[in-house]
Amino acid sequence: MGRKSIVINLSAEEREYLETQTRARTIQAQTVNRARILLLKAEGCPINEIADKVGINRKSVMLCLNKYAEGGVENALFDAPGRGRNAEITDDEKAWIINIACQKPIDFGYAAETWTYAKLTSHINKNAEAAGFTRLSTIHKSTVHSILDEAEIKPFRIKYYCENRDPDFESKMHNVLLVYKQLSMQFDKNGQFIPWEEDKQAIHMLSYDEKPGIQATATTSPDLLPDENHSTISRDYEYKRLGTVSLLAGIDLQTGEAIPLISETHNSKDSIEFLKVLDSKYPKGDKIRLVLDNLKVHTSEVTRKYLSTVPGRFEFVFTPKHGSWLNMIEGFFSKMTKQMLRGIRVKTKEELKERIYKYFDEINEEPVIFHWKYNLDDIDVSEEVIVDTLSAKKSS
Structure with missing residues (x-):
């Protein structure tokens, strides 16, 4: 005689519980399968059909149903305590x-x-x-x-960093900080610059860098100024590109004066033109020491040829690669971007140049002397600053 078929009659509460188990995403797959078996059997599905729908063999379906017959829903879903239940996610x-x-x-x-x-x-x-x-x-x-x-893992984010690719980073940084430390000794306790002694050669120290690619853009329709109905300037999203200019600038670290030169290009000739501006500005016989990055235009053959025509006039103190933050003019450029360049619209490229020069005139009405304070305590001012004249060196 055939074995009596197992009949499952689920209460509303049991059915809801089993349906919840089938929708769960943090429990064992076998628990989900067992819940589906009980629900399908309660609907009157044959054993073979249940096995096909759940994707398991007939023997596993029968085992689940027998466990239900022996102890109900919980007994069918979970293994006996003595066998141990695995953690939800191991x-x-x-x-x-x-x-x-x-x-x-x-x-x-x-x-x-x-x-x-x-x-x-x-x-x-x-x-x-x-x-x-x-x-x-x-x-x-x-x-x-x-x-x-x-686990504090965020695979959807990218956090950028700068790889140290300069083997001489520490020594170059120390050299730049030495310049700033010695510079700080030239100011009294009231922040006033102490003039050079007459029997000593004056050294004018500048922080120098370029800001290429300043975009000249024009509006396609006039800006709408704030009024009783609008709290901000309203501007058409469309704009017209007029080209770019490059700004070469130096900050005199002893007087705070900002010295600009604007060019249509960004090459060695522009760097030489700026050096000529400095040469004409400071008294002959004085040294001009620049803190700058080791960009190709600063060490090119044409730059070295010019320096050979003014021997002893210029001294370069190079920041390490990826060490632009050590150059104090970077802070000035950041301030300039926030105060003047951000959102600027002009009618011509010449207007952009004029407004940049005007900004420098305004800054120089009340110059601010930049003082470097970070990490100077361990610098020995008796050390000698390593400078580079480049006049007798080959381009690296």
Whole structure:
């Protein structure tokens, strides 16, 4: 005689509980499958049909139904306590998820550079079973988010840093700071510059750099100024490009005077023109010491040829590569961008030049002397500053 078929009659509460289990994304896959078996059987589905729909063999379906017959819903869903229940998400499973998140999508054949939670979860769902983590095939992205958040992993963000590619970074930085330390000794306690002694050669110290690619842009319609109905300037989104200019500038670290030169180009000839401006500005016989970066235009053959015509006049103190923050004029450029260049609109490129020069005139009406304070305590002022005249050197 045939064995009596198991009949399942679920209460409304049991049915709701089982449906909740099938929608869960943080429990074992086998628990989800067992909940589906009970629901399908309650609807009257045959054993073979249940096995096909759930994707398991007939024997596993029968085992689940027998456990239900023996002890009800909870007994069918979960293994006996003596056998032990695994954690919802094991450490190995978490480690596998984190390992994937710490790689780029392109490493798995995708086009994206960084993960989104949706894309990462989709990849986990598709590859979990093959990796031996079957339950993760139904994990929800909110769970992935929680796992990565707990591990403090943010695979969707890129944090930029600057690789130190200058083997002489420390020595060059020390040299620049030595200049600033010795410069600070030339001011009294009231911040007044102490003039050079008559029997000593004067050294004028400047912080120098270029700001290329300043865009001259024009509005396509007049700006609408603030009125009783509008609290801000209103401007048409469209604009017209008029070209770019390059600003070469130096800050006299002893007087605070800002010295500009605007050019249509950005090359060695422009750098030489600025050196000529300085040469004509300061008394003959004095030294002009510049803190600047080691850009090619500062060490080119044409620059060295010019320096050879004014021997002993200029001394270069180079900042290390990726050490532009050591050059005090960078702060001036930042201030200039905020105060004058941001949002600027002009009718011609010449107007842009005139307004830049006007800005320098305004600054020089009340010059500000820049003082470097960071990390100077360990600098020995008795050391000698390593300068470079370049006149007898080959271009690096």
